[in-house]
Amino acid sequence: MKAKACARCRQCKLRCDSDVVGPAPCSRCRAVNVVCVVDTNYQRVSKTRRLMELEAEVTRLRQQNQSQSQGQSQSQNQPQPQTENQNQNQNQNQEQDPLAGLGNIGTPVQEPPPFDFASYQAQPQQQQESNVSQQAHPLGPAPAPDSLQTQYSFLLPERGPELDSANFQLTAAQVTQCFRTFSLQCHPWLDFSIPTSPEAVYAKNPLLFWVICAVSSSTNTMLKLQPGIQAMIGKVVVNPPRSVETVQALLILCMWPFPFYSTLDDPSFVYCGIATQIALQIGLHRPGLSQEFSKRKEVLEIDDHVRNGTWMACYIVSQTQTARLGLRHPIQADFAFLHHILETPEYSNTSLVGLCHLSRFTAQFTSIIGADAQNQSGLLEPYARIGMVKYFKKELETLQKTHFPKMSQVIELSFLTSRLQLLSFVLHDDIPQSPDIIELFYQAELDASALILTASERNLSRCPFHLARSVLYAALVLIKIVASPYAQQPQVIFDQITLASRTLSTAIKVPNDHAERWSRHLQQLIAIRDFKRTPSVRSRMSASLVYDTIRVLKEHLDATSPAPAPEFPVWMNPETTAGLIDLDGLNWDSLGDML
Incomplete structure (x- = not known):
């Protein structure tokens, strides 16, 4: 096949007009006065390489410069001819193009020397910051000669430097790639202000540095970093530092947790509580009054932009964690939060403010409808519940028109999740059949389908954990709707549930983790019926739908059942009984801990 673009345009991924103006050089090569070469065998070199x-x-080149400098210092007392020979060798080396090897794919990549993490921890805090600040980025200014052996690579002990365990290190190129991935794929979901330089982050807070590397790296690298990061968090629990970077690190771990088996094994709720307590201690919730909470220099020097953004992130993550567990939101949206933080000019057009508005609204209606009633469960009576759902549904539409008429995908997914949580209150079994709720069921079906379809376009392995949870929640809403008399197109609903199962499979990181188990059990839930042997779950607010599903699963638990079948059909035909799952052969023990 004849090449239509020159090598330079193919490397830069730009449109080339060499096939039009040829044999003359293309316009881009002619503008920079370089040779225009059209090669059919040319292969572009990736940016990472x-x-x-x-x-x-x-x-x-830096190591060569160091050796030459040492050689010149040793030869100062020697005859002049030897010095001239050294100068000639130096001039010859300088005449060589230092970037000539970049175009050669076969150029070997030398591994940089390791970063001495143990000696770094043994130094005083001021000496640590001084040493790390001298370790410049490889593309930055050259460091001092005596620091050339302690740069370009970062090393993390798995169990602490005092134990004789294997260490894990990342090169500067790997760290740079991790920070770039975090900035492009992770940071838009929680858009608070953090330094973009790996060296700056490492100098301020090593925990934040390693957390960013873990959540933006491959699963294999994440699992290797997990023991060391958990050991560092253990020290934070014993001696909480008054650092905004520690708060940010814990919030990131709540959004992108390590793989876990069930909700009981996930420490995200505990991490969120620690982050919130540290944020309260350093006064992030009181902008402009930091001096009343601490006299430390590192606390007083925190920028207001960082303060407001981090506290908004605390509010968002805390609401996400409590809604997942069916608990009240512990952070109150007081006057300072509504009129000083949410109205920060720097964040006026960011997704962080929109997420804060949605989190505040979701926390408000879940508490009013699901926790403030004058009864033991806190759930409003059916008719009062229907009226409040309709009222807050209109308020949510007004909120959308006021604050985010044009929603980004991050805001859209959070908006659909919030409205699904609102509509879930009419999916309880005590709601009487009435024409008034047909519209609400139809809206819930539309929102659940839209959320699953939007999430299916993304790779959930790089998305926050709560997005996979939202996909599961939407699928459970559809299962509840298809079992009701208001399902209009059951076959379409079954297709959406199958799509949700496939979407969750993209979030699998390790075998039998939460995402794989959710994906596997969604198809099985279609064939399970609620026999009402125990009362329905009513006290977990919007999460009652999830915990009521667990109740239904546990009702089918039979300790004397035979060994479960190894495989279950991926698809079940709802119109016939040929594809129904054999409930006697279902492993209910594994289903009981699904969430």
């Missing part, structure tokens, strides 16, 4: 080659080349 170029960065690694550039890093290796700069490292080699």
Whole structure:
């Protein structure tokens, strides 16, 4: 096949007009006065490979410069001819193009020397910051000669430097790639202000540095970093530092947790509580009054932009964690939060403010409808519940028109999740059949289908954990609707549940983790019926739908059942009985701990 673009345009992924103006050079090569070469065998070099080659080349040149400097200092007392020979060799090396090897794919990449983490921890805090600040980025200014052996690589002990366990290290190229991935794929979901330089983050807070590397790296790297990060968090629990970076690190871990088996094994709710307590201690909830909470220099020097953004992130993550467990939101939206933080000019057009408005509204209606009634469960009576759902549904539409008429995908997914949580209050079994709720069931079906369809377009392995949870929640809403007399198109609903199961499979990180089990059990839930052997769950607010599903599963638990079948059909035909699942062969023990 004849090449239509020159090598330079193909490398930069730009449109080339060499096939039009040829044999003359293309317009881009002619503008920069370079040779225009059209090669059918040319293969472009990726940016990651170029960065690694550039890093290796700069490292080699700096080490060569160091050796030459040491040689010149040793030869000061020797005859002049030897000095001239050294100058000639130096001039010859300087005449060589330091970037000549970047175009050669076969150029070997040298591994940088390791970063001495143990000696770093043994130094005083001020000395640590001084040493780390001297470890410049490979593309930045050259460091001092005596620090060339302690740069370009970061090393994390798995169990602490005092134990003889294997260490895990990341090169500077890997760290740079992790920070780039976090900035592009993770940070838009929780858009608070953090330094973009890995060296700056490492100097301020190593925990934040390693958390960013863990959540934005591969699953294998994340699992290797997990023991060391958990050991560092254990020290935070014993001696909580008054650091905004520690708060940010814990919030990121709540959004992108390590793989877990069930909700009981996930420490995200505990991490969120620790982050909130540290934020309260350093006065993030009182902008402009930080001096009343601490006299420490590192606390007083926190920028107001960082303060407001981090506290808004605390509010959002806390609401997400409590809604997941069916608990009240512990942070109150007081005057300072509504009139000083949410109205911050720097965050006026960011997704962080929109998420705060949705979190505040969701916390408000879940408490009023599901926790403030004058009864033991706190849930409003059926007719009062229907009226409040209709009222808050209109208020949510007004909120959308006022604050985010044009929603980004992050806001849209949170908006659909919030409205599904509101409509879930009419899915309880005590709601009487009435024409008034047909519209609410129809809206719930539309929102659940839209959420699953939107989430299916993304790779959930890079998305926050709560998005996979929202997909599961939407699928459970559809299962509840298809079992009601208001289901209009059951076959379409079954297709959406299948799509939700496949979407959750993209979030699988390790075998038999929460995402894999959710994906596997969604199809099985279609064939299960509620026999009402125990009362329905009513006290978990919007999460009652999830915990009531667990109740239904546990009702089918039979300790004397035979060994479960190894495989279950992926698809079940709801119109016939040929595809129904054999409930006698179902492993109810594994289903009981699904969430």
